[in-house]
Amino acid sequence: MKLRIPDSKDVSGKKVLVRVDFNVPMKDGVVTDDTRIKAHLDTLTFLRNSGARLALVSHLGRPKEGRDSQFSLKPVAEHLKALTGWKVTFIQDCIGEEVTRAVASQQQEEVLVLENVRFYKGETKNDPDFAKELAKPFEVFVMDAFSAAHRAHASTRGVVDYLTSFAGFLIKREIDSLGLVRDNPAHPYILILGGAKVSDKIGVIENLISKVDHIIIGGGMAYTFLKARGYGIGKSLCEEEKLEYAKEMLELSRSRGVEIHLPVDSVVAPDVKADVPASVIDLETSIPEDMMALDIGPKSIDNFSKIIGKAKTVFWNGPMGVFELEPFRAGTEKVALAVAQVTKNGGHTVIGGGDTAAAVNMLGFSDQMSHVSTGGGASLEFMEGKVLPGIEPLLAE
Numbered sequence: 001m002k003l004r005i006p007d008s009k010d011v012s013g014k015k016v017l018v019r020v021d022f023n024v025p026m027k028d029g030v031v032t033d034d035t036r037i038k039a040h041l042d043t044l045t046f047l048r049n050s051g052a053r054l055a056l057v058s059h060l061g062r063p064k065e066g067r068d069s070q071f072s073l074k075p076v077a078e079h080l081k082a083l084t085g086w087k088v089t090f091i092q093d094c095i096g097e098e099v100t101r102a103v104a105s106q107q108q109e110e111v112l113v114l115e116n117v118r119f120y121k122g123e124t125k126n127d128p129d130f131a132k133e134l135a136k137p138f139e140v141f142v143m144d145a146f147s148a149a150h151r152a153h154a155s156t157r158g159v160v161d162y163l164t165s166f167a168g169f170l171i172k173r174e175i176d177s178l179g180l181v182r183d184n185p186a187h188p189y190i191l192i193l194g195g196a197k198v199s200d201k202i203g204v205i206e207n208l209i210s211k212v213d214h215i216i217i218g219g220g221m222a223y224t225f226l227k228a229r230g231y232g233i234g235k236s237l238c239e240e241e242k243l244e245y246a247k248e249m250l251e252l253s254r255s256r257g258v259e260i261h262l263p264v265d266s267v268v269a270p271d272v273k274a275d276v277p278a279s280v281i282d283l284e285t286s287i288p289e290d291m292m293a294l295d296i297g298p299k300s301i302d303n304f305s306k307i308i309g310k311a312k313t314v315f316w317n318g319p320m321g322v323f324e325l326e327p328f329r330a331g332t333e334k335v336a337l338a339v340a341q342v343t344k345n346g347g348h349t350v351i352g353g354g355d356t357a358a359a360v361n362m363l364g365f366s367d368q369m370s371h372v373s374t375g376g377g378a379s380l381e382f383m384e385g386k387v388l389p390g391i392e393p394l395l396a397e
């Protein structure tokens with residue numbers, strides 16, 4: 001997949017609109033994880049050094065009714081300023097007068113951060129009039145928001161119709177790394193899935209089942225599969241309407257010679273809280289009705305680590321347990337350790353998924369993976385084999 005990437009001369013002296021994904025986790029108005037912001041710095045530094053005048057546009061969260069201060073990008077603009085030392089100016093709108101004025105008086109080294117583009121309904125509808133408004137003050141568009149590229153919105157897709165458009169370096173990095181795992185993996189190739197919902201991962205299972213050698217399933221989604229196999233899962237997460245699907249997948253994998261590995265033990269507790277008594281249960285013994293499984297147990301960690309140890313390629317999406325709480329973190333931590341070992345041994349390891357990336361980051365393993373994708377839904381859709389609408393128009397002929 002060859003992308004149109006900008007040269008210095010394409011952007012020098014130009015007013016450039018950059019679509020970034022500043023949809024970052026925040027608490028009390030402060031950015032708590034800036035991985036996604038840092039991921040754009042290559043592109044932004046290159047564009048600034050090439051003499052472009054930059055305005056950054058992004059969404060944050062999913063605001064429902066127009067302007068809503070809890071979804072403002074102002075704290076993110078402040079974070080970017082502190083992180084880079086650049087002159088960063090936050091603009092309280094993303095279209096109209098205020099933007100036009102700011103762009104007209106913009107200094108060359110100044111970076112404008114526009115307000116949340118989802119404060120306008122035209123964004124998610126990909127309304128052409130809104131896209132035109134958004135594009136109006138600019139000459140060039142650089143799409144760098146890989147993690148929003150699965151959305152055909154005005155700021156990811158629509159503006160391309162009005163501006164000379166390019167893909168940024170983050171998009172290229174993501175596609176090169178994910179593409180290698182999707183299309184040209186070295187074997188053994190192991191898919192590790194976890195997280196909360198089976199329904200989010202169906203497309204990936206279906207696209208990869210014919211390519212991988214083993215599938216490891218942990219996290220909340222494992223319990224739908226375990227129930228499909230007849231285990232008592234107590235009040236663990238379960239998608240009843242996906243039980244049939246889980247059965248079919250278990251059968252399909254058997255007929256294809258791909259093994260699906262499920263937990264054999266779990267850390268269970270009465271509630272999703274850090275201060276409730278947690279214990280380990282062997283899954284041969286049913287999980288009591290009033291208990292839920294919140295992490296994989298030590299035997300499962302051992303089994304999974306051994307399988308991962310043989311891998312040459314790993315794609316991992318979804319944590320093994322509720323890693324946000326200390327008592328349920330070990331499964332994710334030990335699996336991260338096993339995957340990091342694969343990288344050390346020369347294998348190619350890719351992490352996809354917002355929470356998985358956050359977990360790997362929090363546990364200090366990010367620089368021990370070949371690639372940590374910034375994409376959640378986008379990396380999954382890419383792995384499903386879809387052409388992402390935010391990238392499709394940026395492919396070189």
Ligand SMILES: Nc1ncnc2c1ncn2[C@@H]1O[C@H](COP(=O)(O)OP(=O)(O)OP(=O)(O)O)[C@@H](O)[C@H]1O
Pocket residue numbers: 194195196197200218219220221237293294295317318319320321322323324352353354355356357375376377380
């Ligand atoms: N056994 C479990 N029971 C309940 N929740 C779980 C369990 N295991 C993991 N989780 C939760 O799953 C969530 C992450 O799942 P998710 O599928 O969103 O992963 P992800 O990496 O963010 O992928 P994506 O970006 O595609 O959403 C975490 O918040 C974690 O607490």
Ligand SMILES: O=C(O)[C@H](O)COP(=O)(O)O
Pocket residue numbers: 021023061062147148151354375376377378
């Ligand atoms: O967090 C993400 O996966 C991206 O920023 C896209 O956000 P969305 O799912 O609200 O479109």
Ligand SMILES: [Mg+2]
Pocket residue numbers: 353354355376
């Ligand atoms: Mg998630």
